[in-house]
């Protein structure tokens with residue numbers, strides 16, 4: 529059995545074996561720093577020890593639900609990457625185990641919720657396109673409750689409910705103005721089918737700085753499938769996305785991402801997974817919306833007066849990994865905002881992990897530590913839609929949580945409206 533796990537994990541089995549059991553990863557791991565962290569097998573270090581034991585001795589048996597449950601306590605926050613002296617790609621090792629599990633026991637052995645989440649893209653795509661009356665029925669309380677029960681989602685979990693409409697249609701109607709600098713926008717599934725307003729606000733904000741967006745052919749980034757262990761499916765999506773985005777890069781365009789997950793996938797995961805020149809070229813062309821905004825503010829091409837705006841900045845796990853927190857803070861402060869504080873704790877959502885009933889209690893406990901740090905301020909900037917939804921849900925809607933570019937666009941829009949109001953009243 530141990531040789532099977534070794535065969536299936538390949539190079540990542542060797543990575544697990546390099547662990548020197550120092551426990552440094554425990555000091556930053558959100559699930560380890562919770563009330564279950566005193567149980568060795570439920571810590572980050574414990575998961576590595578477990579894998580080593582299974583790889584070398586065949587015990588415990590690696591392909592049991594109990595074993596997988598322990599591995600699934602890694603929520604993929606990437607915080608441990610900075611502290612591991614052996615430089616082990618810990619979350620990828622865990623994802624590699626999940627891939628091995630699926631191959632060994634079959635997809636049917638995954639929980640109902642995991643199997644549903646593996647089809648997240650077609651589900652939200654269908655809902656976003658359903659006529660409004662049908663969507664109202666499908667997303668009404670009774671069917672939503674049923675959906676939660678079937679998918680084993682917690683009753684209070686903030687599910688990604690499509691607001692209606694899709695970005696494809698919007699961009700078809702709103703072609704780029706000629707003669708302007710143009711970027712190709714990779715929106716990913718959330719902005720595409722769940723909350724198109726994320727993409728619309730990005731486009732409108734960038735237009736004020738003279739930048740236009742094209743919307744190339746694209747597919748789900750595969751970030752959820754990646755975490756679940758469906759690597760072969762991710763590789764197919766990656767190849768299709770890279771083919772399409774490479775054409776844009778050849779036209780001299782950079783690739784804009786408005787979610788940290790898609791920046792991560794295009795910039796780091798695709799080149800590793802595909803290991804070809806095209807994916808490396810696309811990776812180098814990626815610009816995250818926060819990097820872009822900071823650059824535009826620096827060069828004076830994007831301006832706004834944010835004096836009087838005092839948000840708290842939530843430095844999300846992926847923002848930290850991608851070094852984006854400083855970019856966001858810098859841009860807002862240059863525009864006159866006063867960042868009331870920066871909080872670095874994990875919100876406990878772990879992508880979609882915190883939505884499952886079996887994880888919700890722990891997810892809420894982890895998020896509770898963040899809430900205490902947020903203080904009484906009303907407005908929070910959080911660069912991750914799932915983190916934003918988690919904070920809104922945990923505070924029962926008492927905190928306004930915005931993506932940074934959306935918050936900025938709201939200020940710019942307000943200034944434009946005020947300007948127009950003054951000029952129209954002067955003219956009349």
Ligand code: SF4
Nearest residue numbers: 557602603605606608
């Ligand atoms: S990725 Fe996050 S949850 Fe997973 S072991 Fe590292 S610190 Fe813990």
Ligand code: SF4
Nearest residue numbers: 547548550551553612
């Ligand atoms: S920090 Fe790295 S080497 Fe140390 S216990 Fe964690 S995985 Fe092992």
